[in-house]
Amino acid sequence: MTCCVLQITALIFGGVGMVGTLATTVMPQWKVSAHIGSNIILFENVWEGLWMNCVSHMGIRFQCKFYGSILALPPTLQAFRALMCIAVILSIISFLMAISGVKYTHRTKEDPHSISIFILAAGVAFLLTGILVLIPVSWTGGTIIRDFYDPKVPMTLKRELGAALYVGWVSTALLIAAGAMYCSFWCWGDRSSKCRYPSLSRHRLHKPDLAGVSSQSVHAYV
Numbered sequence: 746m747t748c749c750v751l752q753i754t755a756l757i758f759g760g761v762g763m764v765g766t767l768a769t770t771v772m773p774q775w776k777v778s779a780h781i782g783s784n785i786i787l788f789e790n791v792w793e794g795l796w797m798n799c800v801s802h803m804g805i806r807f808q809c810k811f812y813g814s815i816l817a818l819p820p821t822l823q824a825f826r827a828l829m830c831i832a833v834i835l836s837i838i839s840f841l842m843a844i845s846g847v848k849y850t851h852r853t854k855e856d857p858h859s860i861s862i863f864i865l866a867a868g869v870a871f872l873l874t875g876i877l878v879l880i881p882v883s884w885t886g887g888t889i890i891r892d893f894y895d896p897k898v899p900m901t902l903k904r905e906l907g908a909a910l911y912v913g914w915v916s917t918a919l920l921i922a923a924g925a926m927y928c929s930f931w932c933w934g935d936r937s938s939k940c941r942y943p944s945l946s947r948h949r950l951h952k953p954d955l956a957g958v959s960s961q962s963v964h965a966y967v
Contacts, residue, residue, distance in 0.1 A: 751926055751929075751930055752843075752846070752847050752864075752926075752927075752930060753847065754926065755843065755868075755871075755922075755923040755926035755927050755930070756840075756843050756844065756847055756923070758919045758920070758922050758923035758926070759836075759839060759840050759843050759867070759871050759919070759920065759923035759924075760840055761916075761919050762836065762871070762874070762875070762916045762917075762919035762920035762923060763833075763836040763837060763839070763840050763920075764916075765912050765913070765915060765916030765919065766829070766832050766833055766836045766874065766878055766913075766916050766920070767833050767836075768909075768912055768916075769829065769878065769882065769909050769910075769912050769913040769916060770795065770829040770830065770832075770833055771794075771796070772794060772907075772908065772909035772912065773792045773793065773794030773796070773797050773798065773799050773809065773909070774792050774794065774907035774908040774909045775792075775793055775794045775795065775885055775907045775909045775910060776791075776792070776793035776794075776885070776889060776904040776905075776907055777790070777791070777792055777793075777904060777905045777906070777907040777908075778790055778791035778792075778904060778905070779893065779900075779903040779904055779905040789801065789802055792907065793904070793907075794907075794909065795822065795825055795826050795829060796811060796812065796826075797809050797810060797811045797812065798810060798812070821884070824881075825881035825884070825885070828877050828878075828880055828881050829877075829878070829881060831877055832874050832877040832878045835870055835873060835874045835877065836871075836874045836920065838870060839867050839870035839871045839874055839920075839924075840867075842863055842866050842867040842870060843864075843867035843871075843923070843927065845863050846863035846864040846866075846867050846927070849863055864927050864930055864931045865927070865928065865931040867924075867927050868923075868924045868925070868926070868927030868928035868930075868931060869924065869928065870924070871920050871921070871923045871924030871927065872920070872921060872924030872925070872928070873924075874920050874924075875916075875917045875918075875920035875921040875924060876921075878913055878916055878917045878920065879913075879914075879917045881913075882910050882913035882914060882917065883914075885910060886906055886910050889904050889905065889906055890906075892904065893905070
């Protein structure tokens with residue numbers, strides 16, 4: 746019963762992390778314009794994401810524009826795009842493998858080794874997805890904080906942490922938690938199968954050599 750609850754909980758964490766990864770990739774709120782000073786009249790808000798930037802004028806007019814040439818983008822932005830796209834694909838694959846592992850766990854009891862392979866693959870894939878999401882999100886957050894406190898950066902170019910970064914960090918935590926839970930379940934299942942069937946391993950280790958016995962009997966007969 747505990748194993749079933751652990752698997753379903755990890756599946757929920759992985760599903761929410763998968764949706765969060767997709768949302769982080771699509772959302773334009775990676776960098777948000779920072780309003781510094783005592784001026785309470787905000788004429789323009791700027792959002793910058795991986796695929797587009799958006800401008801809001803007085804909270805009434807809202808415009809978004811996709812970036813132009815891919816080759817004209819900074820190398821870091823191109824790398825972040827690639828990492829997030831890979832993370833989205835890998836999160837979907839991880840979620841499907843987790844569903845397969847949960848189904849086989851409930852339906853099949855004869856072959857625990859094959860079940861553990863599904864669970865282990867889902868756990869490792871979830872962990873790798875969390876790392877892939879963490880790299881661009883944390884890198885962008887560190888760059889924003891560094892530029893915010895840099896006096897050489899003009900006030901108009903200073904940015905704040907956007908909502909997409911927080912969604913990415915939460916998604917990373919959920920993906921890593923799901924991966925750790927699946928890996929721990931696989932380790933527990935592997936140990937329990939060894940403890941449950943110790944005679945099978947001893948039988949394989951001490952299996953008699955039938956070919957040697959038959960050859961000896963033939964020589965003795967001759």
